[in-house]
Amino acid sequence: MLKVENLSVSYGAIAAVKKVDIEVREGELVTLLGANGAGKTTTLLAIAGVLRNSGKILFRDREISHWSPEKVAHAGIAMVPETRDVFADLTVLENLRLGAFTRRKDTQGCEKDLAGMFELFPILEERRTQPAGTLSGGEQQQLVIARALMSRPQLLLLDEPSMGLAPAIVDKIFDYIARLKQTGLTILLVEQNARKALTCADRAYVLALGEVAASGSAREISESSDLAALYLGG
Amino acid sequence: MTGQIVQFGIDALSLGSLYALMALGLVIVYGILKLVNFAYGELVMVTGYTLFLLNGSPLPWLVMALVAVIIAILTGISTELVAFKPVREKSVTAVLITSFAFSTLLQNFVLLFISPRARQVPLPDIFTQTVELAGVIVPLRNLLTIACAFIMLGLFSWALKKTVLGIALRAAASQFRMARMLGVPANLIITTAFAISGLFAGVVGILWLGRIGSVVPGIGLEPLLVAFIATVIGGMRSLQGAVVGGFLLAFVDVSLNYLLPQHLLQFRDAFTFSFVILFLLMKPDGLIPGPASGERT
Numbered sequence: 001m002l003k004v005e006n007l008s009v010s011y012g013a014i015a016a017v018k019k020v021d022i023e024v025r026e027g028e029l030v031t032l033l034g035a036n037g038a039g040k041t042t043t044l045l046a047i048a049g050v051l052r053n054s055g056k057i058l059f060r061d062r063e064i065s066h067w068s069p070e071k072v073a074h075a076g077i078a079m080v081p082e083t084r085d086v087f088a089d090l091t092v093l094e095n096l097r098l099g100a101f102t103r104r105k106d107t108q109g110c111e112k113d114l115a116g117m118f119e120l121f122p123i124l125e126e127r128r129t130q131p132a133g134t135l136s137g138g139e140q141q142q143l144v145i146a147r148a149l150m151s152r153p154q155l156l157l158l159d160e161p162s163m164g165l166a167p168a169i170v171d172k173i174f175d176y177i178a179r180l181k182q183t184g185l186t187i188l189l190v191e192q193n194a195r196k197a198l199t200c201a202d203r204a205y206v207l208a209l210g211e212v213a214a215s216g217s218a219r220e221i222s223e224s225s226d227l228a229a230l231y232l233g234g
Numbered sequence: 235m236t237g238q239i240v241q242f243g244i245d246a247l248s249l250g251s252l253y254a255l256m257a258l259g260l261v262i263v264y265g266i267l268k269l270v271n272f273a274y275g276e277l278v279m280v281t282g283y284t285l286f287l288l289n290g291s292p293l294p295w296l297v298m299a300l301v302a303v304i305i306a307i308l309t310g311i312s313t314e315l316v317a318f319k320p321v322r323e324k325s326v327t328a329v330l331i332t333s334f335a336f337s338t339l340l341q342n343f344v345l346l347f348i349s350p351r352a353r354q355v356p357l358p359d360i361f362t363q364t365v366e367l368a369g370v371i372v373p374l375r376n377l378l379t380i381a382c383a384f385i386m387l388g389l390f391s392w393a394l395k396k397t398v399l400g401i402a403l404r405a406a407a408s409q410f411r412m413a414r415m416l417g418v419p420a421n422l423i424i425t426t427a428f429a430i431s432g433l434f435a436g437v438v439g440i441l442w443l444g445r446i447g448s449v450v451p452g453i454g455l456e457p458l459l460v461a462f463i464a465t466v467i468g469g470m471r472s473l474q475g476a477v478v479g480g481f482l483l484a485f486v487d488v489s490l491n492y493l494l495p496q497h498l499l500q501f502r503d504a505f506t507f508s509f510v511i512l513f514l515l516m517k518p519d520g521l522i523p524g525p526a527s528g529e530r531t
């Protein structure tokens with residue numbers, strides 16, 4: 001479904017991602033691991049159309065390397081960014097409505113999905129008229145995941161959904177991710193929490209200094225102990 | 235006494251209405267692009283000259299005014315196309331210069347093809363009529379200004395809350411990149427912001443001309459300055475701030491008009507600016523700092 005070939009991204013003189021190849025097949029949950037600064041976020045942002053890049057990004061056999069973020073969104077790729085980026089002064093409900101911007105004509109479907117999101121994340125329904133900026137970190141994370149899902153994406157890019165959250169909430173988030181995978185959604189998940197990510201992923205890539213240092217099935221990656229020591233923090 | 239209060243109230247409210255609309259027109263673009271449009275005042279100028287050029291045409295005045303506002307909107311959109319779009323991703327300084335350049339270009343065009351001197355614009359009688367309210371004579375145009383502003387502010391805030399485009403505009407003002415990642419087209423948002431800016435400037439232009447009766451090439455400087463100061467007072471990041479800042483600035487201006495002795499009245503602006511400086515020393519972020527905003531795009 002997604003094929004990244006020879007992707008390189010640099011910020012001025014700094015080459016953050018160098019000749020990276022990644023593939024995500026339909027229905028798969030692929031995780032992208034690596035230490036801080038390895039280039040994970042950069043890779044996701046390039047796929048989302050935000051960063052200028054060289055190389056090839058193919059989505060459903062169409063080259064999207066140089067598409068604008070809005071065009072990528074319309075093609076069916078949704079992003080949950082590391083920085084969360086809730087629209088702080090918009091209400092929870094408005095944030096969710098905007099998540100469905102690409103399919104706003106389908107009002108009935110949107111209302112139905114909204115109800116679905118509230119079922120999945122009850123706290124959001126409780127907070128629906130509250131400005132999103134006043135939510136706690138964990139609630140904001142639920143909101144941005146729900147916001148991304150409102151577009152009914154074909155591919156979901158998740159950047160460190162567990163960052164800064166209490167262990168109980170982290171478990172809950174991974175629970176949601178596992179459930180999403182069961183619905184058949186294709187997911188590319190970036191995580192610091194390698195062990196957790198590997199338990200729910202099909203395959204994994206390990207980035208180091210902007211390059212793919214290892215790749216394979218989730219089991220292979222978690223079993224190779226030297227990798228763990230080197231890149232996954234033991 | 236009540237008469238004086240009514241008089242003061244209407245003066246302050248009507249000037250405040252104008253200032254608030256001016257400020258909103260400036261801040262709507264600033265909110266999205268984090269850039270000040272220095273050609274903003276020329277939107278008011280364009281409105282004035284359109285009205286002047288239509289003078290003597292068989293059109294009813296309301297249609298002339300409508301055409302003038304439409305021209306202001308189109309000029310706003312062309313500001314974006316000519317001055318902003320080509321350079322806005324490169325540097326802030328570049329946009330500063332191109333928007334100044336566009337402003338100068340428009341002014342010089344008028345100087346060259348129309349005249350450096352003031353030109354009368356057609357105005358219906360309503361702008362010169364007066365009514366009696368609580369024993370005081372009030373110019374009808376002041377009431378008209380207040381009504382216009384409240385209708386526009388009401389419609390605008392309704393549209394921002396209830397329409398998808400309005401919600402998208404607000405979202406883009408706080409996290410432009412994220413809004414784009416949800417599929418909101420950047421160009422649509424930016425063009426809309428400039429069009430709204432033109433709409434406000436056009437309406438302000440009509441009401442402003444209703445007060446002064448004629449148009450000169452430099453007419454845009456004062457609205458730009460007022461809008462800029464009002465937004466700084468109110469807080470550059472929020473729309474409510476711009477409105478509050480506009481009314482506050484007008485309140486100060488009108489108070490000075492009433493309080494200053496005759497021989498100091500010509501220095502009113504010096505007093506106003508002193509107030510603004512003192513105010514900013516105490517509240518450097520303005521009255522309503524607004525949400526922490528995303529990066530410039």
Ligand SMILES: Nc1ncnc2c1ncn2[C@@H]1O[C@H](COP(=O)(O)OP(=O)(O)OP(=O)(O)O)[C@@H](O)[C@H]1O
Pocket residue numbers: 011014015016034035036037038039040041042043082192
């Ligand atoms: N806007 C930027 N300007 C300059 N350099 C940047 C920028 N963003 C990221 N970098 C650099 O690019 C490299 C990769 O950053 P990236 O954010 O992709 O890492 P990451 O793998 O997501 O790390 P983390 O786990 O800490 O989120 C880093 O060395 C970082 O310093």
Ligand SMILES: [Mg+2]
Pocket residue numbers: 040041042082
């Ligand atoms: Mg990152």
